[in-house]
Amino acid sequence: MRKIKEEVFKTRGDILFADVLVLCEGETEDQVLPQFFKEYFGCEPFELGVNIISVGGFGKYKPFMRVAKDLGIELFIFSDGEKNVKADLLKHYKQIFNEASDTDIMSRIKFLPEEYDFEKYLVNEGYVGELLGVIDDIQGEENYLNKFISKKNGTKKKRQETEEICPACKQKIYEAPTRDYNGDEGSKLALLDYLSGRKTEYSSKIGEAILGREDSSKIPHLIQKLFFEISQVKKIPIMELFK
Incomplete structure (x- = not known):
C-alpha cells in the first residue's frame, strides 16, 4: 500500500489537498472536464477542492481509488463504456469500496453508453x-x-x-x-x-467549441449528471442554466 501511495503522490501530489477526486481515462476528458466544470459551477475545480485527474488509460484506476478511500476523499469516476473496461473498474471498485451499494456505484461512476469512448459519445450526442x-x-x-x-x-x-x-x-x-x-x-x-x-x-479545443453553444447542451448530458452528483454530495450550488 505504501508503494502505491508513493507512486500516486510522485506524479499527483495535489491529491492531498482535494476534497473531491474525479477520475477519467483519457487525455481529452482531462482537458474538457475542468472547462465544463467551470461552466456548470461558475468557478474552477480547485476553488471548490475538486481535483480532476486522468489516470492515463484503461486499467490504471485502482491506485487512485485506494488513495481516495484511505484519505477519505470523495471519489467520482467518468469512464469509457467498453465491456472489459466496465468489468475491470467495477471489480476493483467493489474490492476497495466493499460497503458500496449498487445505487452508490451508479451515482459515483458514470460509464459512457453503448461501449463508447469519449469521442464516439460526442459524435453520437x-x-x-x-x-x-x-x-x-x-x-x-x-x-x-x-x-x-x-x-x-x-x-x-x-x-x-x-x-x-x-x-x-x-x-x-x-x-x-x-x-x-x-x-x-x-x-x-x-x-x-x-x-x-x-x-x-x-x-484542448473541443471543450471551448462545445461551450460556444447558448443552451444547456453546452455541457454533454452525462457530464451534467456527473456534476449533479458532485453537487449533491458536497452541497455545491450550480449555475441557473443547468437547474
Whole structure:
C-alpha cells in the first residue's frame, strides 16, 4: 500500500489537498472536464477542492481509488463504456469500496453508453459540427474532413485482432480492415479515425467549441449528471442554466 501511495503522490501530489477526486481515462476528458466544470459551477475545480485527474488509460484506476478511500476523499469516476473496461473498474471498485451499494456505484461512476469512448459519445450526442470546426481550425482549411475521406477511403487500416482462431497455431487471427467512409455513417467513422490520431492537438479545443453553444447542451448530458452528483454530495450550488 505504501508503494502505491508513493507512486500516486510522485506524479499527483495535489491529491492531498482535494476534497473531491474525479477520475477519467483519457487525455481529452482531462482537458474538457475542468472547462465544463467551470461552466456548470461558475468557478474552477480547485476553488471548490475538486481535483480532476486522468489516470492515463484503461486499467490504471485502482491506485487512485485506494488513495481516495484511505484519505477519505470523495471519489467520482467518468469512464469509457467498453465491456472489459466496465468489468475491470467495477471489480476493483467493489474490492476497495466493499460497503458500496449498487445505487452508490451508479451515482459515483458514470460509464459512457453503448461501449463508447469519449469521442464516439460526442459524435453520437450531436456535437459533430463542433468537432468538424476544431478539425478545420487545426488544419487551417474549411471542410478538411472531405479531403481526409478522399485520401483515406478504401485504404487499409493497421492489422487488428479478430475473434477467429488459426486452426494451425491456435492463436487469434489478425486482419487489416478496409476503411469504408461512404454515407453518413462512413463520415462519422472518418471523423473518429481522424480524431484518434490527433488527441494532443484537438483535446484542448473541443471543450471551448462545445461551450460556444447558448443552451444547456453546452455541457454533454452525462457530464451534467456527473456534476449533479458532485453537487449533491458536497452541497455545491450550480449555475441557473443547468437547474
